[in-house]
Amino acid sequence: QVQLMESGGGSVPAGGSLRLSCATSQYSYSTFCLGWFRQAPGAQREAVAVLDRDGVATYADSVKGRFTASQDNADRTLYLQMDALTPEDSATYYCASTGLPLWAGACALGSVFANWGQGTQVSVSS
Numbered sequence: 001q002v003q004l005m006e007s008g009g010g011s012v013p014a015g016g017s018l019r020l021s022c023a024t025s026q027y028s029y030s031t032f033c034l035g036w037f038r039q040a041p042g043a044q045r046e047a048v049a050v051l052d053r054d055g056v057a058t059y060a061d062s063v064k065g066r067f068t069a070s071q072d073n074a075d076r077t078l079y080l081q082m083d084a085l086t087p088e089d090s091a092t093y094y095c096a097s098t099g100l101p102l103w104a105g106a107c108a109l110g111s112v113f114a115n116w117g118q119g120t121q122v123s124v125s126s
Contacts, residue, residue, distance in 0.1 A: 001025050001037070001118060002025065002027055002097075002099070002115045003023070003024060003025035003027075003028055004024050004051050004095050004117035004118045005022065005023045005024075005096050005114065005117055006020060006021065006095065006118065006119060007020070007023070007120060008021050009092075009121045009122045010121075011124075012124055013126075014086055014087060014126050015085065016085050017081070017082060017083045018082045018085065019079060019082070020122075021077055022036075022078040022095030022117060023068070023075070023076070024076045024078065024114075025076070026048075026076065027099075028076075028115055029076040030052060030102065031098045031101070031104075032052065032101065032102050032105055032106075032107055033050055033051070033100075033107035033108075033111045033113075034050065034051050034071070034078055034106075035047060035049065035050040035051065035094065035095065035109075036050075036070060036080045036093060036094070036095055036096055036097075037093055038092065038094070039092050039119075043081040043091075044120070044124065045058065045107040046064075047060055048069075048080070049063065049098045049108075050069075050107050050109055051069050051078065051107065052106075052107035053102055053107075055070065055098050056099075057070070058086070058108060058109055059060055060109060062088075062120070063082075066082065066083050067082050067083070068077060068080070069119070078095050082122070085122075085124045086122075086124060087124045087126050088124075090122060090124045091121075092119040092121050092122070093120050093121075093122055094116055094118075094125055095116075098111075098113050098114060100122055
C-alpha cells in the first residue's frame with residue numbers, strides 16, 4: 001500500500017524554523033530513494049532533498065546549509081528540518097518515494113519519483 005503523509009507545515013517569520021515529517025507505509029519506505037520537494041504558486045515543482053537508504057542526503061543548492069533531511073527507520077518516517085527560512089522558501093512541500101526496490105538505482109535529485117504525499121503548506125513572512 002502506497003502511503004506518504006506530510007505534517008508540520010505552518011507560518012513562520014523569516015529566520016524561523018520548521019520541522020516537516022512524512023509518515024510512510026512499509027511499501028513506500030522500502031525503496032531506493034525518498035525525497036522532499038516543494039512547489040510555490042505559479043512555479044514548477046523542485047527537488048529540495050533526497051535520501052538514499054543509508055540515510056545519505058543530497059540537497060538543492062538553494063537549501064544547502066539550512067535544511068537537513070533525515071529518516072527514522074524504526075517508524076519509517078522522513079524529516080526535513082528547515083532553518084533560517086526566507087520568504088522564498090514559501091511553498092507546498094511534498095515527500096515522495098521512487099517506489100522501486102532498494103537495488104534499483106542511485107538516489108539523486110533527478111531520480112524519478114512515482115508516489116507522492118498530499119503536501120503541507122509552508123509560509124514564511126518577511
